Amino acid sequence: MGPGALEVADIFRTHGPAFRAAQRSHLSLGQLKAMSAIEQCRTAALGGHVLRCPDCQQDQVSYNSCRNRHCPKCQANAAKRWLEARQADLLPVDYYHVVFTLPAPISDIAYYNKAVVYGLLFEIAAETLITIAADPKHLGAQVGVTLVLHTWGSALTHHPHVHGIVPGGGISLDGKRWVSCKPGFFLSVRVLSRLFRRRFLESLEEAHHDGKLQFFGDHAGLADPKAFAKWLAPLRQCEWVVYAKRPFAGPEAVLAYLSRYTHRVAIANSRLLTMDERGVTFRWKDYRDKGEPDRPRHKTMTLSADEFMRRFLLHVLPGGFHRIRHFGLIANHGRTEKLARARELLGVAPAVITEASEVGTETEVDGVRPTFVCAHCGAAMLVLETLVRGHAIRAPPPKRVSL
Template identity: 60%
Template sequence: MPRSKLEVADIFRAHGAAYRREHAGHLNLPQLKVMSSIETCRTAALGGHVSACTKCSHQHIAYNSCRNRHCPKCQGAAAQDWMQARMEDLLPVEYFHVVFTLPAQIVDIAYQNKAAVYGLLFKASAQTLLTIAADPKHLGAKIGATSVLHTWGSAMMHHPHVHAIVPGGGLSADGTQWIACRSGFFLPVKVLSKLFRRLFLEGLIRLHKAGKLKFFGDLTKLADPDTFAAHLSPLRKTDSVVYAKPPFGGPEAVLAYLSRYTHRVAISNHRLVSADADTVAFRWKDYRIKKGDRMKVMRLTTDEFIRRFLIHVLPSGFHRIRHTGFLANGIRRDRITKIRRLLDAEPKPTQMPDEVTNSEPDDPPAHQPCPKCGSAMVIVETFLRGQTPKCRAPPWEAAA
């Protein structure tokens, strides 16, 4: 798909100030920071540097990136760095993809209590995987998983769910054996769904009793314990949405998948189609269509587009990528080494998948070749926030 010239930053720069005035008092600090970061990303407002060719007279101005995790332009390099580190953790086994989704009745509660409910979603989904995998009736092993939180659907509506990427096996209880799952099958989805539903609802009730849930607007009535219990009651009889996809083709496929998911934001610039004074159009995938072309173009008012983008801003300091089991940060290195020894498999150099290596760089490297003659380019000037580059002649020319 050709890269769009239109960017979310263009929409924010043109309409962000008016949106902030219209919604003054209704935007939280993280949302305001995200808007400001995206609007100033790769502009003189953040400073930058000037690179010059060592052979010809070509010069290039590069402005600094905001590096905000919600900025569509700043995720390419972040994903590359993260994936490079994760390459060392790949094992020569099947990998599985399990998705845990919040029921519709909880979505509004989650939006008003992001840190508490998103955190519970991570905890309940991880505990579900670890518990069922450890059960001798199923796998009987201590597994590991990497979980990634997404809060959106293709149309940018609020749709919280966790993607869990799980190696197909785990360590025995005494840690002396690697127990592999059956080929092409990880754990029974219905069993996962039942336990996840129970763990999540129990956790939600505990949060309510502890006074850690706040309710506003139409949800104010849920502050009453009896009303809250009645609201949750129907969920005990419905299946939670747990979905298991077929296993990946191999370690490279896992990296390719993660490169698309770990640092994704609510909408990427390449999905934007057009924007004017009143509307924004973007491509989206209609999953209700089972056959044929699912891709459609949605048109929203500019105000609604910005609103939908901002509902996915995470609380400050909230971690949207988490590791559990033998992939937990404190023990991962030792456990991976031990598992490789049990599998008699030494780590092999893994080629970064095209989805990662071809992603848009966060900042063009200072040593990139000159686009005119191909010679080396070096930084000849740096400038601070708000300063204008002088674009002076390179030192070697000035001294001539």
């Protein structure tokens, strides 16, 4: 299978049945459902439409998408719709990119406690940014924060971190003026790191005390409070990685960045190279390598099909868990009023939102029949026939055990 042709769906269709059988007791319902959805995405199993362009007379069959948030093929349109809704939130100021990363020991226990640990990662990162920004010694303002959860490294390893997009300023604490940060500098990452570390460990201890954490295998002993306290001690002394990048070059750059990050999955189909008897080969980026001529940062890696699928499924999120969240000025509650006040203080008019058309794709609005656009000439295509889906996406039924 040549470069550019391989998809995650091909790997699951070829090797998924044997992998399910071998890992039956280790795969969650969410992981099984993600596998089934990706395998069936844009195939006859989900139904679709037979289409004809009235202008260029091109016929095509368009199969339905699975719309699973872990599917590499379903995220482009989802990201586009989300970005159109977010344009109204952008302010004409510099924006900064901040990243909060969990230490490896906490990442290890996070896999079995995704909802709790990932939830704390969101809450404490946002709390840290809002608290330090409100401190008059730093900025003295109310800021807005958008956080996006990523749980992977480039090699598909488990690496939970959140990317934050923050405007370079905020509304003064008395609400009477806009406070801008220093040019090219948002907040001290050292101060952010210290507060993030302290508050996260306090909250993790509280979660342990309340019985919200589970431990298995080598970590089973951490269920004991004394063992857990001893395990936490070194984490109070090590450095926690928090960093801020230079400001984006205008709101357009913010949107371009968000379009790459908000709906990204563990690996894009474009990074897959081959699937053969050796396994699955894909491109990855070694961030620890400085990119010297004899040691390029962009490399290739080959994993067995089972190991590739195992790593991919590490990043399936718990059902109902939101991986994009807004805090402060752009929190869902009161967002419209707070952003209107920010624009008033900045002396700018409300943003005007225009929706771009999607060529060669389908668009759909809550229950309304999708509109298909011809990829050749851009005309609206006629639906000649609707293909009924074979069955709903779901995980395979559990094997019955005879009593």
